Amino acid sequence: MPADDLILANARMLDGNGFAGASESWLRIADGVIAEISEKPISSEVARTIDLKGRTLMPGLIDCHVHVTAITVDPGRTAMLPDVTVAFGAARIMKQMLMRGFTTVRDVGGATRPLAQAEEAGQIEGPRLVFCGKALSQTGGHSDYRGFVDNRSAESQTYRLGAMGRVCDGVDAVRHAARDEIRQGAQFIKAMANGGVSSPTDPINFQQFSIPELEAIVEEAANAQTYVSAHLYTDEAISRAVRCGVRSVEHANLIEPATARLMKVRGAIACPTLVAYEALHKDAKALGLPDVSLAKNDDVRLRSRGSLEILQRAGVTMAFGTDLLGELHKYQSDEFTIRAEVLPPIEVIRSTTCYAAELLRMTGEVGSLQVGVFADLIAVDGDPLENMSLLGGQGDHLSLIVTAGRVVKNTIDDNGFPSRTGWPLTTFQAQIQATIVAMMCYVC
Numbered sequence: 001m002p003a004d005d006l007i008l009a010n011a012r013m014l015d016g017n018g019f020a021g022a023s024e025s026w027l028r029i030a031d032g033v034i035a036e037i038s039e040k041p042i043s044s045e046v047a048r049t050i051d052l053k054g055r056t057l058m059p060g061l062i063d064c065h066v067h068v069t070a071i072t073v074d075p076g077r078t079a080m081l082p083d084v085t086v087a088f089g090a091a092r093i094m095k096q097m098l099m100r101g102f103t104t105v106r107d108v109g110g111a112t113r114p115l116a117q118a119e120e121a122g123q124i125e126g127p128r129l130v131f132c133g134k135a136l137s138q139t140g141g142h143s144d145y146r147g148f149v150d151n152r153s154a155e156s157q158t159y160r161l162g163a164m165g166r167v168c169d170g171v172d173a174v175r176h177a178a179r180d181e182i183r184q185g186a187q188f189i190k191a192m193a194n195g196g197v198s199s200p201t202d203p204i205n206f207q208q209f210s211i212p213e214l215e216a217i218v219e220e221a222a223n224a225q226t227y228v229s230a231h232l233y234t235d236e237a238i239s240r241a242v243r244c245g246v247r248s249v250e251h252a253n254l255i256e257p258a259t260a261r262l263m264k265v266r267g268a269i270a271c272p273t274l275v276a277y278e279a280l281h282k283d284a285k286a287l288g289l290p291d292v293s294l295a296k297n298d299d300v301r302l303r304s305r306g307s308l309e310i311l312q313r314a315g316v317t318m319a320f321g322t323d324l325l326g327e328l329h330k331y332q333s334d335e336f337t338i339r340a341e342v343l344p345p346i347e348v349i350r351s352t353t354c355y356a357a358e359l360l361r362m363t364g365e366v367g368s369l370q371v372g373v374f375a376d377l378i379a380v381d382g383d384p385l386e387n388m389s390l391l392g393g394q395g396d397h398l399s400l401i402v403t404a405g406r407v408v409k410n411t412i413d414d415n416g417f418p419s420r421t422g423w424p425l426t427t428f429q430a431q432i433q434a435t436i437v438a439m440m441c442y443v444c
Ligand SMILES: [Zn+2]
Pocket: 065, 066, 067, 108, 109, 323
């Protein structure tokens, strides 16, 4: 899709990296990337200028733990839905994420290469998608949704778009599964290495996969020049996985200080997902989630804020994650305010900018305001360091969203005031689209 040549004037820049919200600056976008940043006005004959009038300009937000194909709150049910149903649902979820300001997301179980390609090609509108294909799970593990009395073959879910994971047991089988995901384009490997909330037969404190299996998965990922992300709650499971070489520790709710220090020494990065438990707690009864999952949810929810303190004290890098399913996706941006109850605001900002880029191994491409990175940008009506809820809701306080130089939301007129129509570019784009459709009908 064509990018817009744009100048953003009078921006108060905040990326948690070099820019921590200081002085007003000018930023020029060309060919989808940031082409120039200056403290003096920039002018151009070809670029359009939008005056941000001191609004906060940030890199587009990055969420490192999502499941875009989780179109219902019940992963077992979603796994059985037709691929077409899941694809359309995923497209809607991705669009909503983009409108909350998330311009890059890492899918940690479910999304496949064709979805990422559809976004890249402009067939669907959503965040840039980093994906691992299907998460690897042992029989009875966190992505085996068959329950106690369902004896269908586990393979029935392996190639379904709605399935978050695939089942594999034994060193040879996990190697095959990891290689098969990499063959299909996986950019990293996800392993379910601990019991989970939404799966029916595995209490939270179950260890999943043997040490040789985990080591084999890590080796296969390393052979493909990538890393392993693992679903982990308990202290023992985290310690075991990090010793096996897991780099991205998802959730980490029940971590203890010694294991946090081990993570720091090994260079592992944490991806907590606190809003997932709060959202489930809030809405699960209404959504009909079984009592067993609700009880498991409280086991991890009540320790989640403490885990942030432990990780912070050990100096572990924490990236932003949410892990919401189905109808609960609307709470995605609540993660900012929940974290801000425990962490300094600048650390919360970094979790969704530079730390997230580091976890995705995309430093220099996303998550910062510097020349050469993708022009993924949001303008916030106010200062998130003072009021983190400005990043919340459904993007209500974001007056500009740009992805790879393309404006997808703009409620500011060129002079910096809230636009009277509210959506000037969208309306303009709609007119162009209508004209093209009319021309195509004429040609046909
Ligand atoms: Zn997850």
